[in-house]
Amino acid sequence: MTCQTNAPLSHHISPIIGYHRAPLSQKFGAPRQPNLVALTSVIEMLAPYDAPAAFIGLDDFSHIWISWQFHHNYLYKDKLHKDKQTSLDNHNQQEKVESAFRPQVRPPRLGGNQKIGVFASRSMYRPSALGLSVVKLERIKIVEGRVLLIISGADMIDGTPIIDIKPYVAYSDALPDAQSGFASSAPNLLNVTITEWAYEQFVQIIANQSADNIAAENAQNKQSSVKKVIDKIQQQLLRSDLDTVKALIAQDPRPAYRRTEIHTSFVMRYKSVDVSFQLLESGELQITNIVAV
Structure with a gap:
């Protein structure tokens, strides 16, 4: 029996070097492209990739490339689940991945x-289940000897596995004369309003959280920790978050085939609240309800 050592590889396994921690825990409401909404989030690096020495020089760059995984891709999750259940060997796993391949998709930008x-799209349903985004690097934070990257403009949700990080280099990465096919310009934004009732709910939730935070700080050590930094970004509601919520909804996260439905309520989870909104006859989207979860 001969062993073929020069056979081409069909798969490449990459380590997860960190996780994205963000205010958005569900796909619904997440920007469909990076830098459409200046949403602040954090990348929590994992050992041994969280060593501060690995990031020396990165703070000289304003933006970074992030390779990441579509971990909420249901086809990908289904394949993993079935693979674990049936304990298939590598060959059979490869056949399952290839059999689930979708050669065509329906981009929301083209009406769905x-x-x-x-391969002419940025659909999440692709063979690698990998995404690629340019985001702004706000700052590098060292907490408890670990690296946290504070970023803005990400189109990733909470818990997204991070595969790689590279600096964005403007002279080679920015191509102003490039053609962008069916996505030649940024999507049109809808006007977003909020009812008085929903605004009162928002203010009350902030007040309740502030009281809880003061009590917690009095009972605990005020020293910064990784958990505190992440919890602040994931859970703590601020008045400025209302502008962020409106910016997310203005992108119109509703499925393309449901964008003509009047007074149908849709719910977007943001940090620790569920935000309900609907389309009005005027063509604007209105926030009608905000409740703590």
Whole structure:
């Protein structure tokens, strides 16, 4: 029996070097592209990749490339679940991945009806289940000897596995004369309003959280920790968050085929609240309800 040592590899396994911690825990409401909403989030690096020495020089760059995984991709999750249940060998796992391949997708930008090739899109349903985003590097924070990257403009949700980080280099990465196919310009934004009732709910939730935070700080050590930094970004509601919520909803996260439905309520989870909104006859989206979860 001969062993083929020069056979081409069909798979490449990459380590998870960190996780994205963000105010958005669900796909619904997440920006469809990076830098559409200046949403603040944090990348929590994992050992041994959280060593401060690995990031020396990165703070000289304003933006970074992030390679990440579509961990809420249901096809990917289904494949993993079935693979664990049936304990398939590597060959059979490869066949399952290939059999689930979608050669065409329906981009929301084209109304959700027109099909194009998956490699002409940024669809999450792609063979690698990998995403690639440019985000702004706000600052590098060292907490408890570990690296946290504070970023803004990410189109990733909470818990997204991070595969790699590289600096964005403007002279080679920015191509102002490039053609962008069906996505030649930024999507149109809708006007977003909020009812008086929803605004009162928002203010009351902030007041309740502030009281809880003061009590917790009095009972605990005020020294910064990784958990405190992440909890602040994931859970603590601020008045400025209302502008962020409006900016997210203005992108119109509703499925393309449901964008003509009047007075149908949709719910977006943001930090520790569920935000309900609906389309009015005027064509604007209105926030009608904000409740703590």
